[in-house]
Amino acid sequence: MTEEATKVWLPDLVYVDGTFRSNLEVVTNSEGQISSIQNASKGPWIRLKNKAILPGLVNAHSHAFQRVIRGRTEYRSEASTDSFWTWRELMYQAANRLTPDDIYAASRMAFLEMALTGITAVGEFHYIHNAQDGKPYDDPNLLAKQVIRAANDVGIRIALLRVAYERAGFQKESNPLQNRFIESTDNYLKNLDTLIHDVKKESDLSWVGAAPHSVRAVSLNYLKEVSAFATERNIPVHMHVAEQPAEVSACIEEYKRSPVALLDTEGILNDHFTAVHAIHVTSKAVEALALKGVNVCACPTTERNLGDGVVPVDEYFRAGVPVSLGTDSQTQIDLFEDARELEYHLRLQRKSETSSHQLMNTKRRHCLVVCFSAPH
Ligand SMILES: [Zn+2]
Numbered sequence: 001m002t003e004e005a006t007k008v009w010l011p012d013l014v015y016v017d018g019t020f021r022s023n024l025e026v027v028t029n030s031e032g033q034i035s036s037i038q039n040a041s042k043g044p045w046i047r048l049k050n051k052a053i054l055p056g057l058v059n060a061h062s063h064a065f066q067r068v069i070r071g072r073t074e075y076r077s078e079a080s081t082d083s084f085w086t087w088r089e090l091m092y093q094a095a096n097r098l099t100p101d102d103i104y105a106a107s108r109m110a111f112l113e114m115a116l117t118g119i120t121a122v123g124e125f126h127y128i129h130n131a132q133d134g135k136p137y138d139d140p141n142l143l144a145k146q147v148i149r150a151a152n153d154v155g156i157r158i159a160l161l162r163v164a165y166e167r168a169g170f171q172k173e174s175n176p177l178q179n180r181f182i183e184s185t186d187n188y189l190k191n192l193d194t195l196i197h198d199v200k201k202e203s204d205l206s207w208v209g210a211a212p213h214s215v216r217a218v219s220l221n222y223l224k225e226v227s228a229f230a231t232e233r234n235i236p237v238h239m240h241v242a243e244q245p246a247e248v249s250a251c252i253e254e255y256k257r258s259p260v261a262l263l264d265t266e267g268i269l270n271d272h273f274t275a276v277h278a279i280h281v282t283s284k285a286v287e288a289l290a291l292k293g294v295n296v297c298a299c300p301t302t303e304r305n306l307g308d309g310v311v312p313v314d315e316y317f318r319a320g321v322p323v324s325l326g327t328d329s330q331t332q333i334d335l336f337e338d339a340r341e342l343e344y345h346l347r348l349q350r351k352s353e354t355s356s357h358q359l360m361n362t363k364r365r366h367c368l369v370v371c372f373s374a375p376h
Contacts, residue, residue, distance in 0.1 A: 061326025
């Protein structure tokens with residue numbers, strides 16, 4: 001790589017300390033890294049007119065391989081019965097076709113698109129572990145490592161959130177299309193432990209977290225073991241929570257509690273926990289999440305694409321719950337558009353532009369602050 005000279009950039013605005021400021025110059029060193037941000041000197045600068053410089057964005061929830069089904073699940077059938085669950089069957093079919101090389105290529109494509117929209121760190125919720133016959137590869141972390149390599153090659157940081165998947169659901173027949181995801185508790189914890197060790201050794205741009213898929217896909221005992229392991233190793237836990245009404249009703253049927261109530265009463269919630277989606281929640285659940293310091297991740301494009309519902313971000317912000325954003329199914333990779341969608345969804349839902357707008361003035365600042373913090 002050729003060495004660059006020190007450069008001084010002067011955009012109209014620079015985002016520092018939680019706000020946009022003008023008359024600041026950004027100095028980059030010979031390796032192209034920012035060495036200082038300071039009051040504008042007399043130049044010479046590279047002038048960036050009509051431009052703002054922002055810190056890199058964090059994409060807190062991604063399934064990189066789902067990039068391959070973009071545009072292939074969006075049609076209206078004659079029967080109009082398409083739903084989250086029919087989308088999921090199509091996604092499973094794609095997941096079952098991909099070879100390790102395909103996983104690398106699809107992930108690299110998704111991560112490249114992320115880099116082009118200003119994303120510099122991704123929380124990758126990775127759940128394809130096994131070979132196409134459902135058996136583990138010689139290295140059970142082969143596919144996780146393919147995804148990490150893709151992020152490293154593109155140059156974005158990655159938190160590989162290794163997914164625990166046990167079953168089709170409460171009182172549900174096993175689904176052969178989930179065979180590439182499923183591992184026993186012992187195997188999952190062993191493979192997670194090995195991955196933490198291997199990643200720490202190889203790259204300081206990558207780290208590992210635990211991701212019990214959902215209360216549907218992981219039984220309570222399994223979930224408790226994963227949670228205890230994560231606490232002991234001080235790693236983050238991400239989990240799909242209350243994305244679909246059917247998931248909430250199945251949880252109530254199995255445990256007589258909603259997903260958030262279950263996680264709360266079983267001691268799973270803490271400030272290392274991120275609840276992805278958390279759409280179908282009561283005010284009491286919002287309070288419980290706030291009390292335990294839980295983070296919520298909204299994925300507005302996917303949530304509208306799959307008809308999941310709207311994350312009640314106004315309620316979360318009122319309660320002091322931090323909210324991050326994720327591109328999730330990669331239908332669109334643009335976190336600024338996701339932030340805008342979230343605001344528009346709430347305007348539609350609350351039917352009140354003014355009050356919603358006032359709320360969002362506060363929310364925007366929260367949103368931005370959260371986006372710019374690295375996943376822990
Ligand atoms: Zn997801």
